[in-house]
Each structure stands twice: as C-alpha cells, then as structure tokens.
Amino acid sequence: MKPAMAKLEFCVFFLLYLAINSNSANVDNIASELKFKNVDRTIDVTSQLVKIVSKITLENTGKSPVKNFLLAVEASAKNNLAYIGAKDSNSKDLRILETTVKGYDYVKFWRVELKEALDAGTSLYVVTEAVFTKALLPFPTAITQQEVQLVKYIGNLYAYTPYYVTSQKTVVNIKTKTVEAFTKVKPFSQQEGSIIYGPYPNTGPFTEKELSVHYKNNSPFLTVTRLERLIEVSHWGNIAIEEVVEVEHTGAKLKGPFSRYDYQQDHHSGPASVRSYKTLLPASASDVYYRDTNGNISTSNMKVKKDSVEVELRPRYPLFGGWRTHYTLGYNVPSYEYLFHSGNDYLLKMRVIDHIFDDMQVDEVVTKVILPEGSVVSKLLIPYPVTRLPDSLHFTYLDTKGRPVIKFVKNNVVENHIQDFQIRYTFPRLLMFQEPLLVVGFLFALFLLVIIYVRLDFSIHKPEHHHKD
Template identity: 75%
Template sequence: MSIELPAKSKMRIFVVFLLFISAICGSTNVDTISGEVKIKNVDRIIDCSSQLVKTTSKITLENTGKAPLKNFLLAVESSVKDNLSFLGVKDSNNKDLRLSETVVKGYGDVRFYRVDLKDPLNVGSTAVVVAEAVLTKALQPYPTAITQQEDQLVKFIGNLYFFSPYHVTSQKTNVILNTKTIESFTKVKPFSQLDGTLVYGAYANIGPFTEKELSVHFKNNSPFLTVSRIERLIEVSHWGNIAIEEKIEIEHTGAKLKGPFSRYDYQQDHHSGPASVRSYKTFLPASAADVYYRDTNGNISTSNMKVKKDSVELDLRPRYPLFGGWKTHYTLGYNVPSYEYLYHSGNEYLLKMRVIDHVVDDMQVDELVTKVILPEGAHSIKANFPYPLTRLPDTLHYTYLDTQGRPVITFTKRNVVENHIQDFQLRYTFPTIFMLREPLLVVASLYTLFLCVIIYVRLDFSIHKEAHVKAN
C-alpha cells in the first residue's frame, strides 16, 4: 500500500533536503586543482636522525595563469597522512602562512591543505615558500627485537618524489641519517651517498600525485621515547602563584629487548645497551621554583637541576634504564609566579600559558590532557587555542574553603610534538570582591570557634548543684 503525498508536501520536503545539503557543503572547504600553478623547483630535506621524521621542502611557485594567484594547495599522500603530526608553511620572509584543511573531489584518500599567500603572486612571477612537516612513528625498528649489546636498526619508507597536485619541473631530495651504517637504501639514478646523507636527484618533469617508494634501512640509536599520556594540571591562584603538575607515562618504543638484562654489564661497559635511555633532559620555565620529581615509590633523587637565564634544565634519570618495550610513570611539579602569565584589567582576566611544555628532545606524545583550575567564582570563560584541540565539558574542583567549587577547563589532543609548544589564552571574569571570600571565611570560622568555646566555658552542664552549708 503506497501513500501519495500532496504536491505542497513534496515541495517542502525537497526544499528541506536542499537546505540540508547546502549546510553540509557550506561547513566544508571544497577546492579545485588549478592548472595555472606550476612548481618550478623543490629542494627537500628528510631528517631521519631522531625518532621523528622532519621534512623541509623549499618550494618555488610559478604563476602561469592570467590572474594573480592568492593561494595554492599542499597534498599529503594516504600512506603517511595518519603519521602527520604538524604541518606549517612560511614565506621568504620567514612569516607563517595561513593553512586550512580542505577537500578536492575525486581524491578521497589524499589530505589537502589550502595555503593563503600574504601577497598575491602576479602573472609570470615566482615565489618561494618553505613547508615543514613532522611525522611520528614513521621509523619502524627492523629487526623488532635486539639483545643488550646490539645496535638498533630502523627502516624508513616514504616517497622518493615530492607529492604534489601540481607539475614539478625539477626536484632534489637529501635524506639525513647521521650514520654511515646503512644496511640498504633505494637506488634511483641520479643518487649519491655523502657520509650520513643520501642525495637523490635532480629529477625533472615529475607529474602530479607521482609516488615511488623510498626505503632506507639504517642504524639509529637515538632515544625512542614516546609519552603515552601526559596529564597537565594548571591551578591558578590570584594570590600570586600558579601551580603546575604533570603526570607522565613514558615508554621506550624502539626495538624490544631480547634475552636477559645484565645490570653488571650495563654498569661496567658504557657501550652496553646503545639503544637504551639512561637519562633525558626536560626544560621548565626560567621562573620555575619548588620543583619535585617523584613516582609511586616516592621522590627520585637521581636527577640534577641547572638554572639558566631562559629556562630551568632538569636532567631526569629514572630508577632504571629504559629498553625497548619498558615503561615508567612519574609526576613532575613546580610553581611559577602568576604575574608572568596572568593579566587583568578590572574584573577581566587573561591567562596565557603553554598548552604543553618540553618533556624530552624530539618528543612525541600520543595523548595530551590539559586541565586549568580557575579560582572559585570565575565565570564568562572563553578559550582561544593556537591549533585545533578537543575541549571537554567543564567540571568543578573542590578544595579547602570552597563552597561552590572551582571551574575546571579541560582540553585534549593526540599526536603532539615540539612544534605544538605554543600558548593558549583563557579569558574570564572574576569580581575583585571575591578575593575577600576566603579570608572572611577564615575569620568567620575562627570567630565561631571562639564563640563556641566561650559559651562552653560559661555554661554549667552539671545535673545538680552542690549544696553549700553555711557555718554557724
């Protein structure tokens, strides 16, 4: 049995459908690949000397069209888009260019970014931009397990050519390894090996979206430390102090230890365990004070602190060395003066602090959770982040002398590297009169206590009174 809808109802449904489709399309950037953009030259550097793969591409753009060029597209191939942690572009004056993720119809497996030029590129002119990308977990241990005495070998698989939606006239690639121990590598002429660097190209006339596997198998004993999770707690006080505490779970994600571990050999032979991590450096703000470093067993004394002009350097040494597959968990805390990070005008306040701080050189963080505890009574809270983050629902935190609870702003991000060490801004309103709340509560509590003591001393709680016999 079928029901025939009236013509007006069909028209309404059709209009609603069109509005729905337009809303979806309007919420997503859609671009097309312009045939008027050419890449005249690309000089690319792939740095594989640490656990991160850092790519720097110097791109020479050419406008072959009939109108000024305002933007262009960068493309990331499907094989590495899940490893991409950071992407940034700068112009010839070292100024950051605005990036926005977009889509191109027909290329669902490719991630595109639209780059807006500060000044339009005139017809027939060229411009040089520099694109920087950081890949995490792009180096895989091979073999996956080694003994205590063996070096760590890793394998990198990437694209021999610069992946681009445009035609590339000429390109050259340098792969930096910082080691002469290279087991194997892709050999496509012209190429050469200079100490710890592989040089590929120049290659001419490479078409759009061209891919060819680049494989390098080499020695890499740099620390493969991955922060599985870091929970960063920032507690703001208007009495002159900001307390910061970080709970860090860290793991050695390099080649796993195969066979037994000998503490004696490790202490006697300095070359034993070349891929293990004995210690690492963490940098705190220069004004950091009252620093503590502890785990579930208590304070860890095997650490050194050095105060510098622009930072506080901590040389952290875990209770035991970290081999592949080994983990550790610790808490790091310190205080900083609020006047360096908290600004106000009347009842309006601005907190400006880092989303994450330095944990270890060439760090990679799987999950970051940052919590900001504001004073009780703060409201009209607005957050401004330097890059996309996931903000979780606000909660309340209760501590001494709290009656309503302190607002807690929580945000999280995955796949974080050093390039994400940037400031966030938190604006909120806090009436100055609320500063007297806690002192008044203390005064009222003490007054009530003394009043109770006075009443207790002066009252007689005995059941009967003693009889007084008057002497004759």
C-alpha cells in the same frame, strides 16, 4: 501561505544555505596555472621523528593572480603526520587550513594562504615543514643488550604535490656511516651522513616512488603514551602545575636477559637504551618535585638557566625497548607572568605542553585548567584543533560551589605544538575575600563557643558554700 509556515520554510532554506556554504569553504580546486619551479627537500631521520623541510619556488603561469596554493600528503603517510606548516621568504608563518579536493578523498590537503597574491608570470619562495611520528620502523624488531638499533624509513622519492614540478632534489640526513641498504635511483650520491637524490626533472602531479633507507639509529625512541597536565590557577599570586607522565621505549624490543653489571661496567652496553633525559621548565619554575608510585626520585639534577629551568630526569632503571615508566613532575610559577586582568575580566595565557625531551612524540595530552571558584569562562583559544571535553567542577578546601575545570585533549603531539592557549573569563574580585572571610567566620564562631562554654555552668548540682562561724 500562513506566516508561520513561511517563516519555518525560510529558516529551513537559510540553514541549508549555511550548510552548503560551510562545506564549500572546505573544498578547493587544483589550480592548473600553478607549478613548482624548483623543490629542494631535506628529510631528517636522525631522531625518532621524520622531519621533511621543502624549499619551494612557486610559479604562476596563468593570467590572473593567485592567493593560495595546496599542500598534499599521500595516503600511506597521512596517519603519521603530526604537524605541517609553511613560511614565506621572510620566515613569517603563513596561514594554513585543512581542506579537501573533489575526487581525491584518499589524499590529505591543506590550503596555504599567501600574504600577498602571486601575480601572473611571477614566482614566490616558500618553505614548508612536515613532522611525522612512528614513521621509522625498528628492523629487526628485537635486539640483544649489546646490539645496535637498526631502523627502516620508507617514504616517497619525489615531493608529493598536486602540481607539476620542473626540477626537484632530495637530501636524506642519517648522520651515520652504517647503512645496510637504500634506494638507488640515478642520479644519486652517498656522502658521510647523508644520501642525495636528484635533481630529477619534470615530474607530474601526485608522483610516487618508494624511497627506502635501512640504517643505524641509536637515538632515544621514547614515546609519551599519555600526559595529563593539571594547571591550577590562584589569584593569590601562584599557579601550580602538575604532570602525570607515562613513557614507553618504542624502539627495538630487548631480546634475551638484561645484565645490570654489564650495563654499569660497559658504557657501550645498551646503545639504544635511555638512561636519562632533560625536561625544560619555565624560567620562573620553583618548588620542583619528581616522584613515582614508590615515592620521591632523588636521581635527578636541576640547573637554572637564563630562559629555562633544566631538569635531568633519571628513572629508577634504564629503559630498553618495550619497557615503561610512570612518574609525576610538578612545580609552581608566579601568576603575574601568565595571568592578566582588567577589572573583573581575566586572561590566562599558558603553554599547552612544555618540552619533555628532545624530539618528543606524545600520543595523548590531556590538559586540565582549574580556575578560581566563581569564574565564568567566556572564550577558549587554542592555536590548533583539539577535542574539548565537558567542563566539570573541582572541590578543595573552603570551596562551596566548586572550581570550574576546563579540559581538552590533543593527540599526536610534537615540539611544534609547544604553543600558548588562552582562556578568557570573568571573576568578581570581591570573591577573593570569600575564603579569608570563611576562615575568620569559622574562628569567630569557635571562639564564641569556647566563651559560652566557659561562662555558662552546665553542672547539675549547685556548689555548696561554707560560711565561717
């Protein structure tokens, strides 16, 4: 065999080996020796989000230590899942990775890696949290200005898990006395603001039974359909942030006419509408502006707190179901709080998104980071999966080559995604003087031209000199 052919064959087998191993790393098996000894679930449906917190006692009934376990989300809910996480008994985050299980393509799985292996015959306490968006359906879908908003939640009565569950209990928090209907599977009880199910003993893996609750929910059903976040970095001490926000009220649509007179006179009018909401900015934010296509919006208040700047945003008109608004919010922050450097190496550490309003849900976040001209990006670190868009250039005053723009997109965002991203890049510090030198050079050339123009005589006729007799 020729050396070239042997080398080519070796490369092919090596790439095939890497492909097989990379795929197998994302495939897990359901450990039969694991079981959930006890599960206490709390399903919070008091806002527009569905938040499920599960307190799990994990037991190893096998003969060897176990280093991880699986979480699962049923097919009917996996498209609404925005965030999932796990913590140990000390409230420290556990590493969680999306995975698959052969034969269960319709189920979404995550592998939770334990801090320490769970020995045979021992138990471990963990807490998991899952947040779902658009899992509450307005029912009816349209209401008048005076009516309250009723919504319906449809979920699973049991914890959906690939393991056997010895005992489980579920509490549904609704914080209202107005309950039209709910699933009744004994044992259950209804208290003020909550419905308690269980305990239910001995449920098998992947057990499903519909849980339905139809109740009053007048909390703000606001959805940010698109958020474009622009971060412009300057090495002269400032970082400018501007957000273009598109908001829609996704609750029950307004049926019939809208009366502004009734709305202003009666505070109980439009109970499901949104008059205003509060946005939280960094504590060092300054020069805040809030405007829409018509210009600056003056109906807003700003309050400086110890750890944040609270901005109450009040749109030009209240938002009812199906109504939309579009606005721009901008501010500046000092770069020394977010930009760190050693020589020509720089690290930018900022949030992917800020707090827009309580229990926010964002369909799409487009983040653009404009770095100084001459920067070369070496690494982009984001704490969760995003879609990286092609880099581009941004030109502004005195730019010659253009400023590099890093862009990435994240869909289905909630408050749990308010985390930091990092960009590492290099920037020759001498380039900081490029723009001042360009200004100085331009002014020097201008003054030189003025001097030349004044000193030289460009007239066609020579001036006549008169001599005295």
